[in-house]
Amino acid sequence: MSDQVKHECGIVLIRLLKPLEYYQEKYGTWMYGLNKLYLLMEKQHNRGQDGAGAVNLKIDQAAGKQYFHRVRSNKTNPIKDVFKHVHAPIEQVAENHPERLNNPQWAKENLPFAGELYLGHLRYGTFGNSSIEYVHPVMRENNWKSRNLVLAGNFNLTNVDEIFNALVELGQHPKDYTDTVTILENVGHFLDEENQNKFRQFKNEGYSNRDISSLIERDLDVRKILERSSRRWDGGYAIAGLIGHGDAFVMRDPWGIRPAYYYHDDEIVVVASERPVIQTAINVRSVQVQDLKPGHALIIKKDGRVTEELVQVPQQRHSCSFERIYFSRGSDRNIYQERKALGRLLTPIILERINYDIANTVFSYIPNTAETAFFGLVNGIRKHLNKIKIEKIKALGCNITDEEVERILELEPRVEKIAIKDVKMRTFITSDQSRDDLVAHVYDVTYGIVKNQEDTLVIIDDSIVRGTTLKRSILKILDRLHPKKIIIVSSAPQIRYPDCYGIDMAKLKDFCAFTAAIELLKERGMENVIQDVYQKCKEQQYLPKEEIVNYVKEIYRPFTDEEISGKIAQMLRPKDIDAEVEIIFQTVENLHEACPNDTGDWYFTGNYPTPGGNKVVNTSFINFMEGINQRAY
Template sequence: MDDLFHECGIAAVCHFETDKPSELVPDKDPNQASRLVPGMLLDMQNRGQLAAGFTTFNPYRLQLIDTHKDVGGVAEVFQMNHQERYLNLMQEYAGQAAIGHVRYATCGRDDRSYAQPFERHHIARSKWFSFVFNGQLANYLELREEILQTTDFHLTRETDTEILNHLISRELSETPDLDFLVLLSKLAQRLDGSWNLAYMNANGDMFVSRDPRGIRPLCYAVDGPLFAAASESVALTHLGFAEDSIQNLEPGHAIIIDHNGLRVEKYAESPRKAHCFFEWIYFANAASNFDDAGVYLSRKRLGEELARRETVPIDEDTIVVPVPDTAKAAADSMAFELKVPSLEGLIRNRYIGRTFIEGSNRADKVRMKYTPLPEIMDGKRVLLVDDSIVRATTLKELLRLLRERGRAREIHVRIACPPIIAPCYYGIDMSTIGELFAPDFMADTVITEAEEQAMADEIGADSLRYLPVEAIAECVGLPRENLCQACVDTIYPTPAGEELFRKAVISRQRGNQNCSRIFDSE
């Protein structure tokens, strides 16, 4: 609702046995395996629309690994709407292995130098590598300061991806033929946060790894000689992998492909699983399934839970309207349980690009992005379902639009998520308490009906209801202890996350930001 963004998504493919053709690769040609990556990235475009790119490996060209990347959507970067240009690009970068990336930045500028993959050239093939990264390092500032103070390295970008680039480069400089498991083990001792990686060097060796807490999802599949991995399972399904062949990479594990073939290895202990619950509520593709929990079914159960808690009188003039697009599954299931229509009274313009509306004010953005349908909402009691409220700035304008142009009689906002009361330091674009809507209204981490009504009055709704924290694990279908819910319960799964939150609360209390009730007694 408030243009909440995720860090990114990663993909990898490798035709690791070149003498055995794969049915899933174009023309059964191992060197066409790289052509699978743009389609995989397109399936993960929901995870980042700012930039895209891939690096491919081909032992028969001078540029053993070569990278193509740029700012823009996947179709734009890979020229997929121009068949001849796209085919020429695929031929130029043809290879038996590739890694790819879609990006939205929680830090760093919107230019090509920040796009991934990051490729490091070197005359030694084992030190010539490229990698992609999904997540965010909670101890980024500490690592950055250490690099700048204790080495002669120079950092040119404000991004944790460059920190990883330096750490990997330094380990390879000290031990050129460093075993991948040793490298990952060393990284695990230094990094705090979420950090899924796909890495490939100029020997064609590759690894795909998931951080020890599994904060971000990562799936993989093997079909004969073809291996593929992605942040979304739907990207593997669309390649043609059988559903039962798609697996979750366990936290603290890596898939390694080298001259010894393919193997799954453990590189670090997992202190606890801490899967980000927001993946199921908001970020992930509704067709994906990971960590033994389906995204669509999770959202369906969220709607059922909203229905069970509904107190507004239901009559023939009551309708449910989802805020497009991620709230639709919850809205539909809520309406089904309440036995009222779920109608698309709000149409989203999916063809307005990010740059086109960048310079406009908030009201203009909402008017250009959403069109209310008065023929659906005129005189109706509307249960408006959304997946979350972060800053509420967009929601305020949207409610004004629904009353003025949609002519809704009543608007009751229903949120398929608890109040967001704390920042995320693991890859979601909400880094300060001050930018959040809920904390200024709440005296405790559990919201009251009076506080919900105060929020409703602030945004211009007749009423507002959230789901409680305890409902999330049951709706997602995973044990509470396996989820990271720090943004709604302030329980951070890593030491650096805890420390950043402690400093954020102190800063808030000292008046560096507007005072927040919920943290007054901390």
Template sequence: MYGLNKLYLLMEKQHNRGQDGAGMASVKLDTSSSTPYMMRSRSNSTQPIADIFGKIGAEIKELEAHQPDIQQHPEFIKAHLPALGELMLGHLRYGTQGKNNVEFCHPFLKRSLEKSKNLTLAGNFNLVNTEELFNSVDLSMGEFQRQSDLAAMMEVIYHYLAMESDNTNGNPSLQKVLENAAAKFDGGFTVGGLVGNGSGFVLRDGNGIRPAYYYTDDEVIVAASERASIRTTFNIGEDRVKPLPAGHALIVDPQGDFKVARVLPEMEKRACSFERIYFSRGGDEKIYRERIALGYHLSQTVLEAINYDLRNTIFSYIPNTAEVAYYGLVKGMEDYLNKIKVERILSWEKDFTREKLEEMVNRKIRQEKIAIKDVKMRTFITADSGRNEMVQHVYDITYGTVRPGTDTLVVIDDSIVRGTTLKESIIRMLSRLKPKKIIIVSSAPQIRYPDCYGIDMSRMGDFIAFRAALELYNDRGMQQSVRDIYQECKALEQFDQLHTKNVVKQFYKPFTAHEISAKIAQLITAEDIDIPVEVIFQTIEDLHNSCPTNTGDWYFTGNYPTPGGNRVVNKAFINFMEGIETRAY
């Protein structure tokens, strides 16, 4: 039961990575010919992990009803409990492609009469060349395959696995299989696979876009997308958990021996910075410090925005994922306030009283829990008029915290993508407190370009920064410049050259980041709200200073690590101009 318990813990400790479903698979070693050796279970229920492991628990109870001491007979329980195996694979689905039906949940599975040709696969990734992948193995895409990049990855890996298995009499070299298959993938990926013969692997893309960590000892070999989940599950120190290098695979054979082997050529490391800003849990000590730094680097800009008036400014955060960056922002405010305290006290020389000194020393940064998410609220109304009314109340507000007309309210968010929640819920909610001014601070820079490597943001029109720049073009009568960019994209598309450069970079060049931020502030403020709103974004420079190991910044800069990214952004712009609402890959 050890392996099942650990898999359950690992999945729960990464539950932030999956809101749409979950799945697990296992492979048994050394089974008799009559015992099934490979199983898979998936769920898209509202509590998918509990659903999967609850069913396993029910099977255990049923066995115990017939034989109470069954766990003292490991071979018997192994033979009668399908989930129990020496190799286990778990996955949390956060749907970025396809529907949320259970068949889209990982792991995927391909069966064969030969053990070495049975394959189950799960991953954290997006691929941007699925059509080319199907063509490379002479398969035509069905409706399901067209919606699933894992289906494309599965077919390619399986193609080379079956070929290698035939050439080696059922003893395939996974390193050769992955070298052949991974060379065809364009995207960001960490993918894990189990083979029916008892071998397994975890593979990371050549740019290291998606995260992967592993730990080994005499008992276990384990890999996961987050270091902290391994540390917690196995109660080990940070130095025991190693990052899987970009372009490498962790490969395990049926005897339990393992190696870390390069399967892709060396490329520029472009680990996703959104992992540090938002996507991963903040329990990892490095991520925690980086999120603190993200907030701290914003403190000087915020001080300027409030005219250094800390007496009449309240600081808070929304949503909870911004909490750690909030601590960093407050730390910056405290450092400034402490500096002022020292300077003021020194300027008094000996001219002060105990009361005057106490007042100065006890001066604090004003912090309040302004908003609390109402977890009971579900925006089940789909009609826009009703839905907007409900969205306003997803957060409960804390009344009495703000002095109306006197206090400026500074609220930090981890990132601003669409701006819809800000406009329909947060700004409207904060305005009910009647502050003198509302300042929204983003710990991430302006999101200007689609992401296609795992955190799916693929439509240009969704981005508030894009819409703000478009408004500036309209304000200044520069619509022809937008049409020129469109025509250049279409010309590249005609000659199948969309991948050669990011044409959309030109779209933002006429405007400063400050001009776009000011327009965003206008767009997220409803017409019936008369309180001034300002928006402050992280700079690219301070992003890299805060997160030095994760330099992947294409959603902010447009500097994509693979040619597929250029193709996606140009196609997304074409789709926007032509009124096509589908994703760009």
């Protein structure tokens, strides 16, 4: 994505199902789980770099001994900083008493992060600020083990206000107005209730307080706690949690918006936000890694029982298609094939727009995340050329010669590495003009490949959100090669609506497609449409979210996709370049053909899977009209 858009967080949960001595004997270190935690977090560092955190829970730690240990960081390289602090006491022991590092029992009793349960998190902050208090995992502490709660998640709720007010009605006084604190206190409330109900039950049965604690830990109904907690949640979420005595869980939203995968055997349970990181870290095949079902929770009891249980009734699956287009690691087998398909499906329209003049067209991609879609496009072009080759060879008839066949077989798309990203340049200079001049040099180009004023450059990008980088940098850079025409191709459709489930795309004014539609309405004397939509949004501003309609769709209704694409190209073309510029977007139909199992397309279509989505787009349009520069949830 040429526009840098931050996105979903990453989670890791590890439960060692054997004593630490087992891993010392089999793998040569009791740090087996800790090492896997680091690897799984590092392999997901793309999912958030605003902060990182890790928690370890020691099961059955003696009274008076600390059983939770947590390290969080919001520094520049947060994963490195977290594990520097995690390993500091270990390195101190290695230096002074190296023999103790081979003693798992001593390590568990004396060293932080020598335990059976690990929870890690990579944060991108879509709500709240970047201070350390907002970095996951977050904790709710209590003197009873089974009332302690630690949470980390990849989530955004659209109705924080509703849940916050419900907590206030219960008599709580939440310390902050964020979805993180709201969810923590929400789950914590029902955890307390479940503890209290079990306490009364066992007290009535005549057990002592000391015995009751163990019985509560044994019988705590984690599924029931999650079911009661999440009834009001509207949004996308994959939330992992630890309860102080040793139960653990990961829960996924009923629409499957946010991803969660798991693997378990008799040694270990692993949960992460992406499938291939589990495959790499644990060295297992993709078919052994399960997709946590929407509306379900993976529950790991203190005694090691692992179950996947229904928590909320699953809805029509709307898992995020941006995961497939851009965010997730392309090393996932299915995602790789889907990204290639996205490129391949663009072949017909690109051939049409270059008038099938492949000889005078150079194909490339920017940035590297678009490489897989580019491979698919090139395959599609080659398939088209193969048909031409077959016809040309047939046409030779009896006059066929090796030289003629060789000349025909040499027909190939001109595939080149046109732009190479240079080191990341800091824009120290404060003036916009000077900063733009620096930004225009973040890519180096390969000179001498493009024929001056003859060739068309076709450049594929995985998606275009704001178009800022295209206008200020990429198009100017490509124009240095003096092509006749530059065609920028997005493997994703036009982004028209805000996201409210985890991606940093919350303001309508930031979308070049929205801006283009507004400009077209003004040019054609249709400002009344803008005012009508504004009035309809204002009229439903205070309705329950379930009654709100997405009237913002009417902004786009008068225009074809091609008209909006043409306006975007006109808006993004810098005035000081010579080349003609055209922009092509993927169709929604092709998106669903390429990614049939991940139908979450609300940013393209405005079809939000939850009622809160319509509330967000409604508020976002009101903010745009009233000049309010803030997110709509």
